[in-house]
Amino acid sequence: xxxxxxxxSPLAPVAVTGMGCMSGGGTDVNSLWQNLAQTVINCHPVxxxxxxxxxxxxxxxxxxxxxxxxxxxxxxxxxxxFKQESVSRTVLLTCSAAAEALQQAGVSADYLRSVRVGIVxxxxxxxxxxxxxxxxxWRSGLEPDLGPVQFYLAGNVAxxxxxxxxxxxxxxxxxxxxxxxxxxxxxxRNWLASGQCDIAIAGGADELSRVAYNGFVSLMLGxxxxxxxxxxxxxxxxxxxxxxxxxxxxxxxSATRQCRPLGWVRGYGSAADAWHPTAPxxxxxxxxxxLRQALRDCGxxxxxxxxxxxxxxxTKANDRAETAALAxxxxxxxxxxxxxxxxxxxxxxxAAGGIEAIFTLxxxxxxxxxxxxxxxxxxPELSLLPVIQTENRQLHGSxxxxxSLAFGGxxxxxxxxxAP
Amino acid sequence: xxxxxIVSAIEQLxxxxxxxxxxVRDLRRADAFIQMAVVSAFAAVSRLPADKLQPEEVGxxxxxxxxxxxxxxxxxxxxxxxxxxxxxxTLFSHSVYNAAxxxxxxxxxxxxPAMTITNYGWPFLIAMEEARLAVASxxxxxxxVIGVETYSALLADAYRRFFQVETVPWERSAVAWVLEPAGxxxxxxxxxxxxxxxxxxEPADLLTRRGETLTGCGAVSELARHxxxxxxxxxxxxxxxxxxxxxxxxWSIKAxxxxxxxxxxx
Amino acid sequence: MQELKEQIKEMVVRDLxxxxxxxxxxxxxxxxxxxxxxxxxxDAVELVxxxxxxxxxxxxxxxxxxAAFKSINTLxxxxxxxxxx
Numbered sequence: 001x002x003x004x005x006x007x008x009s010p011l012a013p014v015a016v017t018g019m020g021c022m023s024g025g026g027t028d029v030n031s032l033w034q035n036l037a038q039t040v041i042n043c044h045p046v047x048x049x050x051x052x053x054x055x056x057x058x059x060x061x062x063x064x065x066x067x068x069x070x071x072x073x074x075x076x077x078x079x080x081x082f083k084q085e086s087v088s089r090t091v092l093l094t095c096s097a098a099a100e101a102l103q104q105a106g107v108s109a110d111y112l113r114s115v116r117v118g119i120v121x122x123x124x125x126x127x128x129x130x131x132x133x134x135x136x137x138w139r140s141g142l143e144p145d146l147g148p149v150q151f152y153l154a155g156n157v158a159x160x161x162x163x164x165x166x167x168x169x170x171x172x173x174x175x176x177x178x179x180x181x182x183x184x185x186x187x188x189r190n191w192l193a194s195g196q197c198d199i200a201i202a203g204g205a206d207e208l209s210r211v212a213y214n215g216f217v218s219l220m221l222g223x224x225x226x227x228x229x230x231x232x233x234x235x236x237x238x239x240x241x242x243x244x245x246x247x248x249x250x251x252x253x254s255a256t257r258q259c260r261p262l263g264w265v266r267g268y269g270s271a272a273d274a275w276h277p278t279a280p281x282x283x284x285x286x287x288x289x290x291l292r293q294a295l296r297d298c299g300x301x302x303x304x305x306x307x308x309x310x311x312x313x314x315t316k317a318n319d320r321a322e323t324a325a326l327a328x329x330x331x332x333x334x335x336x337x338x339x340x341x342x343x344x345x346x347x348x349x350x351a352a353g354g355i356e357a358i359f360t361l362x363x364x365x366x367x368x369x370x371x372x373x374x375x376x377x378x379x380p381e382l383s384l385l386p387v388i389q390t391e392n393r394q395l396h397g398s399x400x401x402x403x404s405l406a407f408g409g410x411x412x413x414x415x416x417x418x419a420p
Numbered sequence: 421x422x423x424x425x426i427v428s429a430i431e432q433l434x435x436x437x438x439x440x441x442x443x444v445r446d447l448r449r450a451d452a453f454i455q456m457a458v459v460s461a462f463a464a465v466s467r468l469p470a471d472k473l474q475p476e477e478v479g480x481x482x483x484x485x486x487x488x489x490x491x492x493x494x495x496x497x498x499x500x501x502x503x504x505x506x507x508x509x510t511l512f513s514h515s516v517y518n519a520a521x522x523x524x525x526x527x528x529x530x531x532x533p534a535m536t537i538t539n540y541g542w543p544f545l546i547a548m549e550e551a552r553l554a555v556a557s558x559x560x561x562x563x564x565v566i567g568v569e570t571y572s573a574l575l576a577d578a579y580r581r582f583f584q585v586e587t588v589p590w591e592r593s594a595v596a597w598v599l600e601p602a603g604x605x606x607x608x609x610x611x612x613x614x615x616x617x618x619x620x621x622e623p624a625d626l627l628t629r630r631g632e633t634l635t636g637c638g639a640v641s642e643l644a645r646h647x648x649x650x651x652x653x654x655x656x657x658x659x660x661x662x663x664x665x666x667x668x669x670x671w672s673i674k675a676x677x678x679x680x681x682x683x684x685x686x
Numbered sequence: 687m688q689e690l691k692e693q694i695k696e697m698v699v700r701d702l703x704x705x706x707x708x709x710x711x712x713x714x715x716x717x718x719x720x721x722x723x724x725x726x727x728x729d730a731v732e733l734v735x736x737x738x739x740x741x742x743x744x745x746x747x748x749x750x751x752x753a754a755f756k757s758i759n760t761l762x763x764x765x766x767x768x769x770x771x
Contacts, residue, residue, distance in 0.1 A: 053504060054504050054505075055504055055505055124516060124517070127487065127517060127538045128489075128492050128515070128517075129489060129492060129493070129574075129575075130492070130496060132496060132499075132500065134574075135493060135496050135497070135500075135574065136500060138574050138577065139497065143581060146578055146581060146582060149575070149578040149582075149623075150623045150624070153540065153623035153624070153626050153627065154623045156538070156539060156540055158539070159539065159540070159541075159618060162618060162620070163620045168617055168618070168619075169617070170546070170615075170616050170617075170618075171539070171618055172537050172539060172546045172550075173537065173538045173539055174535065174536070174537060174538075175487065175516075175517035175518055175536045175537070175538045176518045176521070176534070176535060176536055177516050177517070177518045183535060187535075187550060190550070190553050190557075194553055196549075196615070210499065211492075211495060211496055211499055211507070211512065211515075212512075214499050214504055214505065214507040214512070215495065215507055215509065215512030215513070215515075217504075217505055217507075218505065218506065218507045218508065218509040218512060219509045219512070219513065220509075270532075270533040270534070270535065271476060271531055271532055271533060271534075272480070272521070272522070272525035272526075272530055272531050272532065272533070272534035273525070273526075273531070274475065274525045274526045274528075274529050274530060274531050275526060276526070277449070277513055277514070277519065277522060277523070277526075278509075278513045285531070286531060289476045289531055289532070293532075293559065297559070406518065407513055407516050407518065407519070407522070408516065408518040408519050408521060408522025408523075408525075408534070409522050409525060409526065409534070410518060410521070410522065
């Protein structure tokens with residue numbers, strides 16, 4: 001990028017060396033990308049293997065068996081005797097995504113055990129206790145078997161991953177609602193840069209739950225048809241489930257291993273709207289602050305990203321606030337390449353930031369992006385024109401942004417660079 | 421940039437705390453988890469002298485083991501009682517774990533990072549280290565770090581049955597610390613860094629916190645068996661830091677589930 | 687109608703946890719949102735669920751909701767009209 005004023009980020013460069021995904025949008029990174037490129041929309045009524053419901057809001061469900069073959073192989077080595085039923089679906093989704101990412105990074109189980117591994121994962125549903133049977137029985141004065149309580153206590157997804165991988169090092173579960181996955185990658189980047197760990201497994205994971213499903217319906221944020229982010233007649237979001245995980249490593253003289261970067265985390269910013277419990281600030285106040293922070297962090301406040309993977313849930317308020325913030329931050333708004341990939345994954349809550357960081361790097365590496373699935377007639381009232389479904393846009397540059405907005409007014413943004 | 425970071429204010433929310441008048445209206449929908457987080461943060465920040473910080477230069481970092489679990493169960497109850505499609509949207513949105521951070525940000529006009537960390541071990545310390553890094557790197561000029569637990573009746577009952585005891589040593593509590601760059605403010609002590617290692621344990625150990633100890637100034641003290649004990653003990657230590665003998669600046673917390681080292685300095 | 691309005695007012699104060707106001711103090715014509723009672727978008731979706739729960743009347747979307755939630759009077763009229771359908 002010519003003309004860049006590189007003030008030099010104060011932090012050591014952190015490379016992305018592996019990416020993995022298990023979701024309704026694709027059962028690995030390749031199928032996720034192919035489904036986007038070919039507009040394969042896996043949006044269906046809630047399958048019975050998840051939960052029974054009388055509501056007709058479709059979802060993007062991962063397969064009933066979401067524990068991949070590579071996860072099985074990895075776990076057989078790191079945790080012999082591991083039983084799938086001993087952990088939540090959220091943990092299984094994470095295992096699958098992590099196994100794929102570690103494999104791509106070329107990181108062996110032995111190596112992982114020899115270094116300090118930071119595990120930072122975002123989740124929303126994954127940290128709650130939603131065993132309805134136990135709750136109902138307890139509430140009616142019975143003394144149900146304590147299994148579900150033990151399951152809940154063993155279910156912290158980051159600690160569970162340390163346990164399953166046999167690794168040690170810092171861990172954190174980020175519960176920043178729908179921005180959790182993006183923040184988790186940002187936190188892992190900070191940990192690597194400040195020397196808290198040698199390698200990090202970061203991203204997000206969330207299984208579909210009946211409570212969250214009903215919650216979004218009650219909030220009147222759901223669409224009974226496949227979602228249409230940025231579209232003029234958009235009605236709301238579809239929930240999805242999945243995990244998106246990246247392997248991050250320091251890439252300087254302090255690195256413990258020669259790695260092959262797929263790209264780099266160049267900047268991270270996070271900021272609160274300080275506005276409303278569920279609605280975004282109408283002008284995207286917090287998102288603007290998060291973007292400014294990320295731009296300062298990457299050392300180039302004038303950066304024009306080649307691609308922006310927007311949160312783009314398909315709700316009226318989100319899409320309006322988000323595009324308003326982007327238009328305010330980037331003066332050459334007409335040049336911006338903005339897409340939402342929710343039309344392929346649904347809104348995977350805590351996993352969204354992880355999955356979308358992967359989408360961002362995949363597109364930057366390919367030098368092109370498919371358009372926004374579900375957006376055929378963009379809303380003229382939005383502050384910018386996103387790439388529509390029927391378009392395939394060439395990208396000019398290797399730096400992009402993946403951003404998330406959350407309930408509670410949280411906003412976060414990652415600046416990612418693809419390796420040549 | 422690596423700015424020294426100090427602890428400039430600490431608020432341990434009293435048991436009989438009162439919600440300040442100016443917050444009552446805004447907290448009408450808030451559960452105890454949110455209310456205690458907000459009131460403790462509000463009190464901690466009120467202890468500071470007037471400043472010229474912009475809202476974007478302040479962040480909030482919350483660490484919790486059990487989060488708004490009671491509201492989580494209330495929304496589950498609402499789903500069961502009211503039926504599908506009729507779960508209370510207020511309950512559901514307030515059961516999301518970052519609801520408290522959102523409230524703190526809104527009511528204290530904090531527009532920097534708002535982060536919630538949920539871990540059974542030492543979530544307050546994880547949040548603290550993230551906050552310290554944010555201040556040390558110059559990204560923000562002040563961090564409000566909150567530890568808060570409100571537990572739940574279901575979990576307390578499980579505790580009684582697990583361990584065949586009559587009383588559960590849990591009491592709702594909240595603590596808020598403020599971190600700032602050393603040059604800009606006066607404080608109790610410097611916070612140099614926090615290192616945490618986790619070990620694999622039986623889930624029940626996370627409930628009992630059997631044998632959790634705080635070591636500092638040459639003394640080892642056993643902590644009460646609840647997930648805010650280390651927060652209170654550390655808060656007490658830091659608040660009387662200048663009166664303590666200067667034996668070692670490294671404080672450590674040990675438990676069956678891990679080891680945490682907190683490096684402080686004058 | 688008067689009885690219905692009183693029920694609505696009680697529901698609003700109790701279930702939306704309004705502070706410092708009695709049901710009887712609410713003006714039938716005063717706006718419920720913003721400058722009126724100070725309700726917001728989260729109260730609006732809560733009202734949809736509450737109206738369904740207490741009056742067995744379904745509000746399909748927020749366009750319908752916005753018209754119904756202008757005041758106690760409009761909400762009472764909406765409920766009465768929906769029940770007689």
